Amino acid sequence: xxxxxxxxxxxxxxxxxxxxxxxxxxxxxxxxxxxxxxxxxxxxxxxxxxxxxxxxxxxxxxxxxxxxxxxxxxxxxxxxxxxxxxxxxxxxxxxxxxxxxxxxxxxxxxxxxxxxxxxxxxxxxxxxxxxxxxxxxxxxxxxxxxxxxxxxxxxxxxxxxxxxxxxxxxxxxxxxxxxxxxxxxxxxxx
Numbered sequence: 001x002x003x004x005x006x007x008x009x010x011x012x013x014x015x016x017x018x019x020x021x022x023x024x025x026x027x028x029x030x031x032x033x034x035x036x037x038x039x040x041x042x043x044x045x046x047x048x049x050x051x052x053x054x055x056x057x058x059x060x061x062x063x064x065x066x067x068x069x070x071x072x073x074x075x076x077x078x079x080x081x082x083x084x085x086x087x088x089x090x091x092x093x094x095x096x097x098x099x100x101x102x103x104x105x106x107x108x109x110x111x112x113x114x115x116x117x118x119x120x121x122x123x124x125x126x127x128x129x130x131x132x133x134x135x136x137x138x139x140x141x142x143x144x145x146x147x148x149x150x151x152x153x154x155x156x157x158x159x160x161x162x163x164x165x166x167x168x169x170x171x172x173x174x175x176x177x178x179x180x181x182x183x184x185x186x187x188x189x190x
Contacts, residue, residue, distance in 0.1 A: 003153075005026050008138075008142030013070055014130070016069060017067060017069060018068045019132055020064075022064040023064075025061045027060075028058060033063070034062050036062070036063065038067055047129060047132065048136050051133060076119050079117075080116075
């Protein structure tokens with residue numbers, strides 16, 4: 001016997017990228033699967049859905065996916081040359097410098113540093129797929145384990161209650177002949 005209620009969490013780190021997946025389930029007649037994830041996981045969300053549907057067939061299931069950088073990854077610098085040239089032209093047109101080539105980098109940076117962007121290197125689709133799938137499987141295993149453990153407790157509670165009910169029925173059956181006699185006697189005396 002398995003409980004419908006459970007929680008599973010798994011964390012995995014690959015190439016400085018940490019994936020945390022939490023799965024929560026509660027009772028429901030049909031499978032109602034909701035996945036909340038960052039945009040960069042959209043391409044592998046279908047894999048998460050298939051992985052969960054293989055194991056869970058009923059219940060309201062909420063999945064929370066978090067991706068975080070936990071180590072220094074290789075960076076990419078993206079330079080918006082058009083914006084840099086606009087800032088240089090502005091400084092020339094305002095009379096601070098004669099030629100755009102004379103404008104030092106520090107002057108351009110003093111106005112705006114939006115023309116330089118630093119981004120982490122892209123994670124390949126295969127690495128992301130593997131990371132998310134493995135983490136989902138581990139979180140799902142934790143959820144199933146919790147549901148089984150909870151199911152054992154529910155089964156023990158039901159068996160205990162059934163035993164109590166059986167004892168009460170046996171007690172009633174052992175006193176029913178006396179109860180009928182007492183009831184008839186009570187009717188005669190009225």
